[in-house]
Amino acid sequence: QVQLVESGGGLVQAGGSLRLSCAASGRTFSSYVMGWFRQAPGKERSIVATINWTGGTTYYADSVKGRFTISRDNAKNTVYLQMNTLKPEDTAVYYCAASRASVVRTIAGAYDYWGQGTQVTVSS
Secondary structure, three states: OOOEEEEOOEEEEOOOOEEEEEEEOOOOHHHOEEEEEEEOOOOOOEEEEEEOOOOOOEEEOOOOOOOEEEEEEHHHOEEEEEEOOOOHHHOEEEEEEEEOOOOOOOOHHHOOEEOOOEEEEEEO
């Protein structure tokens, strides 16, 4: 069992930055693929970024490439999402997720554990 707790969300003006953190419980954090998803009102949950257990492989949605960076610190059982040059369309609830898959996965159904979500609001 893995428990995930996100933090770092908030209200920011367009062009600003935020860093989300996701703290995981459990001794096997380093073996999980970790992902960040987001869900805006009336829309489906979609992948933002994902990272494999070593941190050597990452994937980003086209909409965030060049602006967002996913990273992980296995010693701290934490995964991060650095979000720069934020846009109003980035407004959503952001979820951290963990997958037992051996390679990065981009669909929500491939993830086994989810955090409660953190709200990110970008004002224009």
